Amino acid sequence: GENVEQHPSTLSVQEGDSAVIKCTYSDSASNYFPWYKQELGKGPQLIIDIRSNVGEKKDQRIAVTLNKTAKHFSLHITETQPEDSAVYFCAASINNNNDMRFGAGTRLTVKP
Amino acid sequence: NAGVTQTPKFQVLKTGQSMTLQCAQDMNHEYMSWYRQDPGMGLRLIHYSVGAGITDQGEVPNGYNVSRSTTEDFPLRLLSAAPSQTSVYFCASSVQRNTGELFFGEGSRLTVL
Numbered sequence: 485g486e487n488v489e490q491h492p493s494t495l496s497v498q499e500g501d502s503a504v505i506k507c508t509y510s511d512s513a514s515n516y517f518p519w520y521k522q523e524l525g526k527g528p529q530l531i532i533d534i535r536s537n538v539g540e541k542k543d544q545r546i547a548v549t550l551n552k553t554a555k556h557f558s559l560h561i562t563e564t565q566p567e568d569s570a571v572y573f574c575a576a577s578i579n580n581n582n583d584m585r586f587g588a589g590t591r592l593t594v595k596p
Numbered sequence: 597n598a599g600v601t602q603t604p605k606f607q608v609l610k611t612g613q614s615m616t617l618q619c620a621q622d623m624n625h626e627y628m629s630w631y632r633q634d635p636g637m638g639l640r641l642i643h644y645s646v647g648a649g650i651t652d653q654g655e656v657p658n659g660y661n662v663s664r665s666t667t668e669d670f671p672l673r674l675l676s677a678a679p680s681q682t683s684v685y686f687c688a689s690s691v692q693r694n695t696g697e698l699f700f701g702e703g704s705r706l707t708v709l
Binding site: 575 | 631638690
């Protein structure tokens with residue numbers, strides 16, 4: 485089955501700096517790659533996703549890149565703000581279905 | 597909008613006790629699922645349902661039962677709780693199985709002593 489690895493497990497940046505979180509997946513048939521943000525005491529919330537027919541997707545300060553050959557994808561957050569502090573999860577699935585495998589999570593702290 | 601509602605938010609059980617975690621959604625979503633979240637292990641799929649009357653196993657189904665008698669409700673049952681089931685449980689729903697975005701509840705923290 486699919487295996488998703490996520491790095492780093494913790495990341496601390498200064499406000500205004502960029503943050504990058506990387507994930508690798510094992511199943512070459514995976515074609516849907518979402519990123520979720522989980523704030524303290526809340527459930528995860530989708531922030532951006534990418535499908536395998538696209539190499540990069542941007543939404544304001546957030547971008548995701550996908551390298552199908554290397555089987556890895558990354559989340560990029562620019563101009564970080566304290567409210568970006570949260571746990572971020574990557575995930576991968578086959579045929580876009582929601583039975584997806586999640587990474588272990590990255591705790592991002594943005595210091596003011 | 598209420599979205600996905602889980603109850604209870606916190607529960608402490610003794611080994612061997614049974615309980616049900618409730619999940620309800622008001623978005624008319626066909627797909628519903630249960631995940632458990634453990635430190636360093638991300639979210640792991642327990643069971644899912646693609647519609648009323650249909651359920652299937654996920655990655656870690658042992659020790660859990662589910663049913664889907666209505667579109668709105670998807671309860672998770674622990675028949676004989678074990679300490680290994682201490683975790684935070686999340687219910688999630690989506691319009692359909694293959695439409696991407698999952699909407700999560702706020703979680704239920706379960707401790708089994």
